[in-house]
Amino acid sequence: MESIQEIQEEIVDDFALFEDWMGKYNHLIDLGKDLPEIDDAYKTDDHLIKGCQSRVWLHADMKGEKIHFSADSDAIITKGIISLLIRPLNHRSPDEILNADMGFVDEIGLKEHLSPTRANGLVSMIKQMKTYALAFKAKSL
Amino acid sequence: MITKPETKFDLEAIRNEFPILNQKVNGQDLVYFDNAATSQKPKKVIQAIQDYYQNINANIHRGVHKLSQLATDAYEASRKTLQEHLNARFAHEIIFTTGASQGVNLVARAWGGKFLKSGDIILVSGMEHHSNIVPWQIIAQEKGAEVLPIPILESGELDLEAFHELLKKNPVLVAVNHVSNALGTINPVKEIIKLSHEKGALVLVDGAQSLPHMKIDVQDLNADFYVVSGHKAYGPTGSGALYGKEDLLKEMNPYMGGGEMISEVKFSGSTWADLPHKFEAGTPHIEGGIVLGKAIDWMNEIGLEEISRHENELLIYAQSKLNELEGFRPIGQAKNKASVLSFLMEGVHPYDLGMILDQLGIAVRTGHHCAQPVMDSYKIPGTIRASFAVYNTKAEIDRFVQGVQQACEMLR
Structure with a gap:
């Protein structure tokens, strides 16, 4: 299995193929459309991430030693952004997730297009994924 | 008898009063349609x-x-x-x-x-x-x-x-x-x-x-x-x-x-x-x-009557242009309206639409506009809101409507 960093580099390379913002956004929209559906049972208020302008639901399961994430949003671009975060962090151990540097998002060249409120949403998503990892780690100790 | 001199509504002169409008956002001429949140300021005020x-x-x-x-x-x-x-x-x-x-x-x-x-x-x-x-x-x-x-x-x-x-x-x-x-x-x-x-x-x-x-x-x-x-x-x-x-x-x-x-x-x-x-x-x-x-x-x-006449023209123009787009749903169609156009596009989240419009240099508001009970009464999470001021133009509305269409094509 590729490392978190390798996947992140792949994502950055994918985005580098698009020269203009429209290409990048279209790619993001495609990623959003391809994000596997979350079980409706998890689309509840307690799975909502605070700090996002659109509604984002995030759920995490522990399968063996690894954490499995699923997510959804009513906004498609937001869904694309969360899919970027899930791809490197899915099926990892709590420690791997907790130690992951998610700075790669800056390199995609999307951040300049993200207003502070949207960037805050991004930070909230990462924080929520790490919070899940921390909770599972605490449980397993 | 002294009569008040006839003042002509000179849109170009009015626009020149607003230095902020003369800039590019994301490489495009700024279209500022978020006036209900705050208006831009004329030179006289600055x-x-x-x-x-x-x-x-x-x-x-x-x-x-x-x-x-x-x-x-x-x-x-x-x-x-x-x-x-x-x-x-x-x-x-x-x-x-x-x-x-x-x-x-x-x-x-x-x-x-x-x-x-x-x-x-x-x-x-x-x-x-x-x-x-x-x-x-x-x-x-x-x-x-x-x-x-x-x-x-x-x-x-x-x-x-x-x-x-x-x-x-x-x-x-x-x-x-x-x-x-x-x-x-x-x-x-x-x-x-x-x-x-x-x-x-x-x-x-x-x-x-x-x-x-x-x-x-x-x-x-x-x-x-x-x-x-x-x-x-x-x-x-x-x-x-x-x-x-x-x-x-x-x-x-x-x-x-x-x-x-x-x-x-x-x-x-x-x-x-x-x-x-x-x-x-x-x-x-x-x-x-x-x-x-x-x-x-x-x-x-300028005269408030002139201001409201111009803004009303913009509102009617924008509404008729958007009406030509598939899935346009205006929210709030009171007989008496000021220059606020709140709407949804079927199958498109307001937030996504707002993001794409921003890329096109067009500033609108998306969301509940700090009026959640209004959105609740329509059972919607929010709308896209374009709100016009005296300095806005029909050409800007054309760009906006084109932007909405382009965004919908990308997002649907």
Whole structure:
């Protein structure tokens, strides 16, 4: 299995193929459309991430030693952004997730297009994924 | 006979007054359609801010020195401008505030704090923004009073039949906006005030959205309180005013203590200054107050009738162009509307659409517009809102409509 960093580099390379913002956004929209559906049972208020302008639901399961994430949003671009975060962090151990540097998002060249409120949403998503990892780690100790 | 010279509405000259419009955003010419959130400022206003600090900055109402007198005169002259513009009986019925929100909070606290009793009812229209809901909830909770909403109809107009029924509960106060920020509806406030007064209720009108678009006459409306915001009407942020009828303001206790709001301060008990200073504790936003008057002068130079005629043309044009797009759903179609166009595009989340429009250099608002109850009544999470000002053009609307179409193609 590729490392978190390798996947992140792949994502950055994918985005580098698009020269203009429209290409990048279209790619993001495609990623959003391809994000596997979350079980409706998890689309509840307690799975909502605070700090996002659109509604984002995030759920995490522990399968063996690894954490499995699923997510959804009513906004498609937001869904694309969360899919970027899930791809490197899915099926990892709590420690791997907790130690992951998610700075790669800056390199995609999307951040300049993200207003502070949207960037805050991004930070909230990462924080929520790490919070899940921390909770599972605490449980397993 | 001296006649007023015919003024021609010169859109290009007006646009030239707004340096901020002449810039690129994300590589494209800026189209600014978020005017209901805040308007841009003309050079006259920007220059007046600089003039104040460059020439007359001093604390007001307290120095014997020249600068203090100049600053005080300018501040009081602006109060006079507001008095005349709103047609208040007296200049001391105009209290400077930081904006409409502070105006509502002041009345809720100073009037509600003194007169509201347990079991009293306050009616708040269902199309208010949070600033005209939450202050009432806070004081009602303290006093054991109740805040009841006046429902709205699918058209985006107030349900006046329901309002008649609610008036039978003998509310003590009715709070309603003149123009809805989320829907653009112009409410029949004169009628609402008349009906409320017949039942003995006072009425506070939130004029945050009406000041930039229409002539306001508080005496003709017979409003008890009327609050306005400067920054939505080409003035500085943190400026605004509360109009209150003299007798009501006199009966109310101060809202904040400090500065020039006193007559005498003793540890055995202090006494309050006369109106309007009783409600203007501490050093105010002096430059904001002064320049608010300049912004009003600027609007009057163009003429509010001309402003509203132009904005109305833009609204009708935008609505007809958007109507040609598949899945266009306007939210709020009151007969009487100011220049706010709230809508949804079928199958597209407002937030996604707003993001793509931003990439195209077009600034709109997406979301609930700080008016969640309005969105709840339509059972939608939010809308896309384009709101127009005097400097906007049909060419900008063409770009906007094209942008909406492009975004929908990408997102659907």
